[in-house]
Amino acid sequence: MSTFPRGATAIVGAAVTGIDSKPxxxxxxxLARAALLAxxxxxxxxxxxxxxxxxxxxxPFSAMSVPEYLGIRPRVVDSTRTGGSxxxxxxxxxxxxxxxxxxxxxxxxxxxxxxxxxxxxxxSGGTPFPYEANFKPxxxxxxxxxxxxxxxxxYGTTREHLAEVxxxxxxxxxxNPDAFSRDDLTIADVLGARMVSDPLTVRDCCLVTDGAAAVxxxxxxxxxxxxxxxxxxxxxxxxxxxxxxxxLDDLTVTAxxxxxxxxxxxxxxxxxxxxVVELYDAFTINxxxxxxxxxxxxxxxxxxxxxxxxxxxxxxxxVNTNGGGLSCAHPGMxxxxxxxxxxxxxxxxxxxxxxxxxxxxLSHGNGGVLSSQAVTIWGTEDCL
Amino acid sequence: MSxxxxxxxxxxxxxxxxxxxxxxVRGTGEHIFYPxxxxxxxxxxxxxxxxxxxxxxxxxxxxxxxxxxxxDYVIALVxxxxxxxxxxxxxxxxxxxxxxxxALRARPGEVDGVPAILFAPAEGPTA
Numbered sequence: 001m002s003t004f005p006r007g008a009t010a011i012v013g014a015a016v017t018g019i020d021s022k023p024x025x026x027x028x029x030x031l032a033r034a035a036l037l038a039x040x041x042x043x044x045x046x047x048x049x050x051x052x053x054x055x056x057x058x059x060p061f062s063a064m065s066v067p068e069y070l071g072i073r074p075r076v077v078d079s080t081r082t083g084g085s086x087x088x089x090x091x092x093x094x095x096x097x098x099x100x101x102x103x104x105x106x107x108x109x110x111x112x113x114x115x116x117x118x119x120x121x122x123x124s125g126g127t128p129f130p131y132e133a134n135f136k137p138x139x140x141x142x143x144x145x146x147x148x149x150x151x152x153x154x155y156g157t158t159r160e161h162l163a164e165v166x167x168x169x170x171x172x173x174x175x176n177p178d179a180f181s182r183d184d185l186t187i188a189d190v191l192g193a194r195m196v197s198d199p200l201t202v203r204d205c206c207l208v209t210d211g212a213a214a215v216x217x218x219x220x221x222x223x224x225x226x227x228x229x230x231x232x233x234x235x236x237x238x239x240x241x242x243x244x245x246x247x248l249d250d251l252t253v254t255a256x257x258x259x260x261x262x263x264x265x266x267x268x269x270x271x272x273x274x275x276v277v278e279l280y281d282a283f284t285i286n287x288x289x290x291x292x293x294x295x296x297x298x299x300x301x302x303x304x305x306x307x308x309x310x311x312x313x314x315x316x317x318x319v320n321t322n323g324g325g326l327s328c329a330h331p332g333m334x335x336x337x338x339x340x341x342x343x344x345x346x347x348x349x350x351x352x353x354x355x356x357x358x359x360x361x362l363s364h365g366n367g368g369v370l371s372s373q374a375v376t377i378w379g380t381e382d383c384l
Numbered sequence: 385m386s387x388x389x390x391x392x393x394x395x396x397x398x399x400x401x402x403x404x405x406x407x408x409v410r411g412t413g414e415h416i417f418y419p420x421x422x423x424x425x426x427x428x429x430x431x432x433x434x435x436x437x438x439x440x441x442x443x444x445x446x447x448x449x450x451x452x453x454x455x456d457y458v459i460a461l462v463x464x465x466x467x468x469x470x471x472x473x474x475x476x477x478x479x480x481x482x483x484x485x486x487a488l489r490a491r492p493g494e495v496d497g498v499p500a501i502l503f504a505p506a507e508g509p510t511a
Contacts, residue, residue, distance in 0.1 A: 130392055131418040132471045134500050137459050145446035153484045198447040246471045
């Protein structure tokens with residue numbers, strides 16, 4: 001029986017920065033800028049932090065280098081590497097560590113300069129898989145394309161459905177001044193874009209941007225003494241089924257179908273209660289798969305669910321209100337950005353893209369190639 | 385064959401000989417791919433190499449697009465008759481003829497000069 005400390009911890013500070021890819025910052029510098037912004041947002045300084053949950057794409061030892069850089073001597077450190085879901089996993093462990101009194105202020109932070117840096121795409125993929133590398137899959141894209149093709153085959157999902165996801169993300173991005181891509185985008189634009197890996201065009205794939213994000217978490221009692229409206233963690237769960245796409249039994253069902261029910265049970269809410277869904281859209285198929293797997297529509301119905309602007313501004317469900325990985329930012333690992341956006345919405349500070357009266361938000365992370373799935377559910381004070 | 389102690393190296397040696405070999409659990413007859421030191425889940429280590437039938441079915445595929453002069457190629461997931469799935473490439477098949485569920489047959493080949501087990505339509509390319 002799960003005894004997750006529902007509502008016992010909260011985000012009290014959050015920030016994103018550096019999406020605009022101005023050259024000249026290292027990944028560490030971007031991370032530190034986001035961390036300091038989030039701490040200032042919380043009315044805190046590095047000296048207040050005693051739990052550091054850090055990720056840098058190319059630094060396996062960020063659990064030591066990040067505290068050193070910020071001048072923190074943490075009692076709790078973690079640098080979980082499950083790809084883009086690592087931040088939701090960290091929020092789960094941060095909540096448990098805070099609730100147990102192992103630390104009092106937890107900082108979750110990430111930074112990448114993959115666009116402006118010299119090296120192009122960040123090589124955070126780990127060691128090549130010896131049984132597949134020889135075939136030259138172009139991962140992660142190849143794996144997501146394989147899942148997409150299979151979903152289309154099994155459920156009649158169409159390229160137009162995929163394009164709806166990209167267009168909805170762009171329409172949200174057009175309401176977010178921090179989003180990287182804000183030009184108009186139509187269904188026809190997506191369908192006519194350069195094919196990368198059938199059936200995915202370049203517009204079905206996430207951006208490659210710089211960016212850094214950070215959140216600060218404390219226990220609920222301390223959160224109420226800080227300047228911001230606390231954003232309470234009500235449930236958090238993750239599930240890992242594979243590393244390589246060839247090891248996923250059914251390419252249309254991910255481990256989010258296991259993680260989400262656990263997170264919802266902890267939170268004591270159901271998908272229909274959620275006001276804002278921030279999920280990890282590295283590719284257009286992700287949004288369709290995860291809406292199904294997390295229970296927002298039946299399996300196989302994701303394509304039809306997103307049709308006709310249903311997840312765009314003014315649609316039936318607010319999904320990826322910052323513009324997502326497709327149009328806001330995707331600096332190698334995107335998961336922490338969904339958490340910051342969830343907090344921003346629940347604080348009522350999302351400006352033109354604010355979902356009126358948002359009380360419950362889901363922040364999801366996806367790591368590897370649909371491999372690690374992590375779901376966090378956040379609520380305002382009246383959800384406790 | 386004696387007890388498997390170097391799955392990765394031995395598999396690579398088989399591929400270099402043009403052979404698709406799978407591991408089989410002696411006690412149950414189940415097949416394993418990719419090769420490991422023990423069966424996933426059970427930890428059973430009573431494994432032996434067996435020759436695969438070479439028969440498979442296309443589970444999913446994607447055409448990896450390249451800017452010329454580099455050629456496009458098909459990455460596939462193939463469900464083998466033995467009940468395991470592997471990644472490979474489909475060759476000797478018009479892109480328009482690719483169908484999930486089509487019967488495939490393994491054959492030795494190479495990718496950029498490196499030996500590999502590839503797959504082609506079971507009936508051969510259409511005339």
